[in-house]
Amino acid sequence: MVTLDVESVQAFVMVADLRSFTRAAETLGTTQAAISVKLKRLEDRLGFRLIERTPRLVRPSVRGAAFLCAARDFIAAHERAIAGLSASPRRLAVGFVDHVAGAEFPTLLARLHAHDPALVIEVRIDVSRNLIDAFDKGVLDAVIVRREDDRRDGEVLTQEHFGWFAAPGFTWPEGTPLRLASFAPTCLERIMATRTLDAAGIAWTETFVGGGIPAIVAAVSAGLAVAPLTFRVAPAGVVEVGKELGLPPLPSSEIVLHSTLTDARSRAALKILATAFREHRVV
Template identity: 65%
Template sequence: MKTLDIEAVQAFVAVAELRSFTRAAEALETSQAAVSLKLKRLEDRLGRRLLERTPRMVRLSAQGAAFLGAARALLSAHDQALADLSEAPARLALGIGDHVAGPDLPVLLAQLAGHDPALTIEVRIGASRELLDAFDRGEIDAAIIRQLPDRRDGEFLTADPVAWFASPNWAHHDTRPLRLASLAAPCSIRANAIKALDAAGIAWREVFVGGGIVGVGAAVTAGLAVAALARRVAPVGAVDVGDRLGLPPLPPAEAVLHANVTDPRSRAALRVLAATLRGVSTRRNEAA
């Protein structure tokens, strides 16, 4: 009877879900070479090629796709068995910045839930400043937020390009101030946008403030205004109007992780989340 190495199965699932040996190694806190070795041993054990590798991508083979469901079930049963032996259920209070989550929030949450179903995760979505203050007060265990001008700590995760977005049919009248939609202060992207406009001598007027990133995106889609947004969170169908309107370039928006967790399960969940965010950010930015 064949037996499977649980760490090799973990490596396979990580690579399959993150679509990258680099991201899988980050999530598992190991090296790419170690991940590759575990995958080879698993494939040798099963007598099947599970992954197809090219210089630019990793994808499941037909046998890998068939095995993925069983592999996830095996890991879930393994994690549940360990959880049943623990004295207290693990819990992670996590804050995710509105400008960081964007349309990828379902992907991030699904990855968390799939990684450790027995881990209770309390997720708070909000402004980066509010979440950092909550982290400093000890109300949440970790926060993934945009880098704030007055704080240079935290683990760097991604840097997303920022541009000026509007609806395709939006028109700006040169004789009038630029109509802006933005999150309420304090927002580092809003602050950078206003600073850049003032430095370029471009008059502006905020016509939509607050409402979260979904609200700002709705204002853009409705044709109310232009918004400075990270490309990854711009609403579907919005176009970059920076060059057409002669608007100033904007610095990238950096995402950072602040964490104060000691239990291995919460640390592992955060590693998976960080690797997932890096992966989706890279793919979206490459496709832009």
């Protein structure tokens, strides 16, 4: 009968999730050598290789990927048993800037829950400024926001790249202000776009303001205006028209994770969330 130990299975799941022995060791508060020993012990007990490792790539093997779901269930059962010893459940309050929480958002939360089913996840979606205020006041344990000021702390997850998007065939009559659709007056996209246009000496007028991404997308798709959007959220049916219209390029924006959590389990959960976030951005 094959018996499994929690630490070995946890090491495998962490390496499979983070695709890195180094990050797995950092997250679990141990060394790469210890992770390798635990993984080798688990592979010997199961009788097959779980992780394929090359100088440039770490990933589950075919059989490792098949075992991963059962391994998660094994860890989850252990976590539930441990959680049952505590009178109060573990809570993680996380804030996401509204424009960052895209179509992959449910997948990110599912990945986090699969990693630690005993974790009670509370989610808040808002603009960056409100989330940072809540984080600084201790209302939120962690936030994923756009860097909008000179604040330099936090872990940079990725960069968002912006473009000028409009419906195919959008026209900008010569001698008239550029028709602009933008978000709320305090949002990053509007501030960035209007400052860029002003610096280039391009006259503009807002024909549609506010309403969130769906409303802005609708206005752009209808051919009413040009909008500053990230390439990630730009919908099908619109095109980037910056070069065609002679508009100045828009600066990119950093997506940053802020957290004050110090306990190993919460930091491990955030590592999983950050890794999944990066993976989806690459895809």
